[in-house]
Amino acid sequence: MAEITKEDIRKPENLIYKKTDLLTDKPLSYCPGCGHGTAHRIVMEVLEEMDIQDKTIGIAPVGCSVLAYEFMNIDMQQAAHGRAPALATAVKRLNPDKFVFTYQGDGDLAAIGTAETIHACNRGENIVIIFINNGIYGMTGGQMAPTTLPGMKSSTSPYGRDVHMMGNPLKMTELVAQLPGTIYVTRQAVHTPANVRKTKKAIRKAFENQKLNKGLSFVEIVSNCNSGWKMNPVQANEWMVENMFPFYPLGDIKVND
Amino acid sequence: MKELRLMKGNEAFAEAAIRAGADGYFGYPITPQSEVMEYLMAEKPHERTGMVVLQAESEVAAINMVYGGAACGKRVLTSSSSPGISLKQEGISYIAGAELPCVILNVVRGGPGLGTIQPSQSDYFQSTKGGGHGDYRMIVLAPSSVQEMADFARLGFDLAFKYRNPVLVLSDGAIGQMMEKVELDEQRPRFTEEEIIKNTPWATTGKTKDRERNIITSLDLDSAKQELHNHALQAKYKLMQEQETRFEMISCEDADYLIVAYGTSARISQKAVDLLRAEGIRVGLLRPITLFPFPTEIISKLADQVKGILTVEMSAGQMIEDVKLAVGCRVKVEHFGRMGGIIPSPTEVVEAMKTKIIGG
Numbered sequence: 001m002a003e004i005t006k007e008d009i010r011k012p013e014n015l016i017y018k019k020t021d022l023l024t025d026k027p028l029s030y031c032p033g034c035g036h037g038t039a040h041r042i043v044m045e046v047l048e049e050m051d052i053q054d055k056t057i058g059i060a061p062v063g064c065s066v067l068a069y070e071f072m073n074i075d076m077q078q079a080a081h082g083r084a085p086a087l088a089t090a091v092k093r094l095n096p097d098k099f100v101f102t103y104q105g106d107g108d109l110a111a112i113g114t115a116e117t118i119h120a121c122n123r124g125e126n127i128v129i130i131f132i133n134n135g136i137y138g139m140t141g142g143q144m145a146p147t148t149l150p151g152m153k154s155s156t157s158p159y160g161r162d163v164h165m166m167g168n169p170l171k172m173t174e175l176v177a178q179l180p181g182t183i184y185v186t187r188q189a190v191h192t193p194a195n196v197r198k199t200k201k202a203i204r205k206a207f208e209n210q211k212l213n214k215g216l217s218f219v220e221i222v223s224n225c226n227s228g229w230k231m232n233p234v235q236a237n238e239w240m241v242e243n244m245f246p247f248y249p250l251g252d253i254k255v256n257d
Numbered sequence: 258m259k260e261l262r263l264m265k266g267n268e269a270f271a272e273a274a275i276r277a278g279a280d281g282y283f284g285y286p287i288t289p290q291s292e293v294m295e296y297l298m299a300e301k302p303h304e305r306t307g308m309v310v311l312q313a314e315s316e317v318a319a320i321n322m323v324y325g326g327a328a329c330g331k332r333v334l335t336s337s338s339s340p341g342i343s344l345k346q347e348g349i350s351y352i353a354g355a356e357l358p359c360v361i362l363n364v365v366r367g368g369p370g371l372g373t374i375q376p377s378q379s380d381y382f383q384s385t386k387g388g389g390h391g392d393y394r395m396i397v398l399a400p401s402s403v404q405e406m407a408d409f410a411r412l413g414f415d416l417a418f419k420y421r422n423p424v425l426v427l428s429d430g431a432i433g434q435m436m437e438k439v440e441l442d443e444q445r446p447r448f449t450e451e452e453i454i455k456n457t458p459w460a461t462t463g464k465t466k467d468r469e470r471n472i473i474t475s476l477d478l479d480s481a482k483q484e485l486h487n488h489a490l491q492a493k494y495k496l497m498q499e500q501e502t503r504f505e506m507i508s509c510e511d512a513d514y515l516i517v518a519y520g521t522s523a524r525i526s527q528k529a530v531d532l533l534r535a536e537g538i539r540v541g542l543l544r545p546i547t548l549f550p551f552p553t554e555i556i557s558k559l560a561d562q563v564k565g566i567l568t569v570e571m572s573a574g575q576m577i578e579d580v581k582l583a584v585g586c587r588v589k590v591e592h593f594g595r596m597g598g599i600i601p602s603p604t605e606v607v608e609a610m611k612t613k614i615i616g617g
Contacts, residue, residue, distance in 0.1 A: 057463060079351075080321060086321035087322065091461075095462075
């Protein structure tokens with residue numbers, strides 16, 4: 001039997017997967033093992049599959065994903081820290097035929113942007129909010145976040161989060177699920193292929209809701225931060241499953257179909 | 258056809274914004290400017306022109322809604338009063354950094370802190386020297402009548418889009434609350450989608466296959482590029498200084514003494530000029546209409562003509578620093594003002610001119 005060469009394999013008919021054109025070729029600025037890259041990819045794949053990329057405006061936050069616009073090949077705005085839902089509110093109201101989403105981390109969405117998040121959700125703005133929760137401020141070097149677990153160490157809780165002194169972690173997703181303006185609230189993860197598929201389905205549902213003018217869809221993705229957690233990627237994912245998921249259980253929290 | 262109406266300054270501004278073809282207003286209630294949003298809500302501009310009016314959860318959210326709307330090439334505005342404008346400074350800095358056009362109205366009240374709800378001019382430094390972080394400037398228009406409240410809504414949009422820069426209309430509680438007759442412009446249509454794509458090709462309208470993606474940001478982590486961006490901003494501000502300086506001169510031709518005042522203080526000072534001239538003292542009034550760019554050149558020229566200059570401001574004396582920069586040390590420059598929401602009377606200004614400049 002003749003030896004199969006790389007050239008034989010790289011034929012168009014053998015192609016089973018290709019990076020979406022909605023991701024640029026710029027190397028990701030995220031740490032190896034971080035969930036952001038996967039989350040970026042599936043958001044962009046959903047836009048491509050729905051063929052709405054030319055009608056979509058994304059809002060990037062402040063945090064690790066501040067440079068999301070470098071990687072997402074669509075029109076984007078970069079917001080001040082926590083203000084993405086305010087920008088998205090105006091963008092959607094002034095352009096009701098466009099698709100609008102925010103992509104925010106936990107510090108951005110659940111601390112400094114709490115008011116903007118809650119009120120955009122409560123008004124039922126017809127937008128999608130993608131919330132990446134890794135329980136830490138990654139970009140600034142691993143400080144305590146509103147979502148940092150009790151006892152969890154960070155650079156500003158070096159002996160572990162003492163809830164009596166530092167307050168409790170905020171379950172923002174459960175909180176916004178109680179508001180009448182949210183139509184779909186779910187918590188997912190991207191650490192295994194099965195979870196990636198589920199999360200992508202959730203994101204697709206969120207954008208389909210927007211297409212039908214149903215209201216605000218809120219998709220939390222519990223993610224790892226191996227650098228901030230001072231672990232290697234495998235350890236970080238294991239730690240996430242053992243510690244983050246019991247506190248932030250995965251699954252749909254509110255589905256108003 | 259222009260239309261003549263009797264209106265409050267705040268209402269005139271709101272009506273003029275609709276007629277200027279505004280796409281969106283985002284605000285939060287605060288005295289003494291709440292009539293802006295009240296008027297807009299009552300007018301149902303979504304039925305008149307399709308304009309969006311939204312009461313935000315805070316001044317912070319409102320200015321960030323303005324950012325989002327402006328980034329789509331829309332004509333958007335917000336209004337507030339001093340404490341609320343302080344809250345908006347973060348957003349204004351981002352808007353200036355990302356070079357977005359918008360109009361912001363500040364109906365100034367006395368401070369610092371919660372201060373008072375009465376008129377003041379104590380936000381001059383904040384308005385003209387930056388306010389938020391970073392090296393940036395806004396075009397600052399200072400109305401002294403209800404008519405100018407209306408005129409500057411439209412002029413503000415036109416200048417904002419000409420320079421891709423925020424424009425601040427710096428009013429005060431007196432101009433915002435008082436009623437005068439006002440001549441309103443005809444309705445100008447809102448931008449169409451085609452006009453936005455043609456006139457503001459940088460706007461985020463959705464990336465079509467025929468162009469690269471549009472990104473609205475104030476961030477560039479490469480310091481060399483960020484410095485270049487700052488140089489470009491400074492060049493733009495210089496161009497504004499060359500092209501957009503506006504002022505009014507009243508009785509300056511034969512003046513031996515000069516008053517420099519804007520807004521409400523200019524109205525009071527105009528009366529003081531009449532009173533002083535009735536006594537045979539030849540006084541003129543220079544009223545800056547743009548506070549940035551500041552009318553430095555004309556004040557410098559007048560400094561060669563007059564024996565002394567009095568600045569009248571409802572503050573501890575803020576604009577006087579720019580007047581002194583224009584004058585150098587050629588003639589005496591003194592400040593007269595009231596603070597905490599007190600409006601000076603014309604006779605107080607006459608007295609100040611006599612004691613601080615003529616006899617001083």
